[in-house]
Amino acid sequence: MDEPTDVRVRSSASRENLQRRLDAVVRENRFTIAVVFPVVGAVTLVGSAEGVVPEPFAYNALLLLFGTAVMRSPLLVGLLPRIDRRGVGALGLLTAYTYAIEFVGVRTGWPYGTFEYGIRLGPMVADEVPLALPLFFVPLVANAYLLTVLVLGDRARSLPLRLGGAVAAVVAVDLVLDPGAVAVGFWTYVPPGGYYGVPLSNYLGWLLSGAVGVVLFDLAFGLDPEAREALLERVRTCEFALDDLVSFVLLWGTINACYGNWLAVGVAGLFGLGLLRTERYDLEMVRTAIPGGSDGSERG
Template identity: 60%
Template sequence: MSDDGPAPDGGSPADTATRSDALRARLPATRRETELLLDRLVRENRFTIAVLFPVIGAITLVGSAEGWVPDPLAFNPWFVLFGVLVMRSPLVVGVLPAIDRRAIGWIGVLIAYTYAIELVGVTTGWPYGSFEYTVSLGPMIGGVPAALPVFFIPLVMNAYLLCVLLLGPRASNGWLRLLTVIPAVVAMDVVLDPGAVAIGFWNFGGGAFYGVPLSNYAGWVLSAAVAVVTLDRAFELSGLRERLTNCEFMLDDMVSFVILWGGINLWYGNLVPVAVAVAFGIGLVRTDRFDAGLFNPFR
């Protein structure tokens, strides 16, 4: 049998080979080319990622909690996880050039801590207070969502990066960095937990702060401290700061956080969390992260 017959798509084998070669030529061949490609993809879709996705997410989550969204779409864990991954993409792409073997190792330590402290939490109620997950967030490992690091690590990383930007040259002081980032992380949870309790993601069984016990925030002081110390060892500060300065979308995930959880808390009348979300928005404005490129989808 001859190999010179027509290709399945009607072209000759030579045409097919030429198209395959052209496709391979367009694919990135090095890590740097891959980073530039991902930068371009995020930059060209900033409005969709950082504004449209969290707006749709807030409407969908409130609709699920209020019974407006029918099964199997209501609180569908795969839809939730997909949306979270999309909103996380600017942070991941932004940090990617700073990732090396040391960073991978320390991020692995932080992932292990994330699972360990959450497992202790759901088992004993320490350090966050007794709570249980009341909505499926995907596959579970010992009562802990397998995707937990996707939710936890970006939260602390966003707070860390915002503080590095706001502190400027003073961020080089490790103690000042620690004492600034810890309150920022706790403040992010001041926004997150009341909103998550309101829509029924998890339940503390009651608490003084919009259904959240104050002990939860003491637990977050511990986790924030561990996260800051770990991130300090994972990344070289000057390189991270340079990337932050040159990558305008690196904190777009925090923009999504403000829109998503600020909107959910606003719907349920959680005014203190809304005010804290607005404060984060002001911080992002001060670092020029709310720019025309983000809010102009037709640029």
């Protein structure tokens, strides 16, 4: 074995070993990540909005970013083995687009409608857009896309059906997110809209953003049939890959329920049904994730 080949083999072995360790960390902490963190987050955000949580914990940006990053970790670890150079490039474009469209939205009111941030979601870029914005937006696209292709099964081979279904799922995600975010004061629309303070223009804007996001995510993982099948195989066999969507349903479903946004709660419930259909997080998954349960090993 020549030296370059030996280096590649060692590098590959190191990556596989790191991936196994990351998988083990997430798997051993599934319940804490996917259930405890979003429930505590919901209580903290509602308490902050209602003036119950004292300073410096109310709307604490560091805690907010830390909690979000933890809840995103199963998705990142789940996708990591399937991210190649093309994937990095497409996700880089999606990140750039996320900043660009948000700057346009803040400055012009297009395409979402005129809105203002009510609190600082961590450090801001040019004092206008949260630096961590991709951490909030890109995983929403990824979760919607992955759940869609899993639910569609073999029908996901159809490009129009795959992309159309994923875009619809992204918009549905915001039917849950935006009413809750408005309720706890993350941002407000001027003037307020008819859907729990959210205007119709916001969802027309999400159609645009969702379409761009889904196309870029498809370029990263779904353009090549073999690459798409490898991604789906990873998601099917990695039981925690969609736990970030579990966190989303619990966090924003709970917040919307606290404020009586029942249509938004119903949409969150539909995502919950989708997760159950794809055998993501049922009662057995909860049992095996709690310390003292079974080992929670991957299902084939």
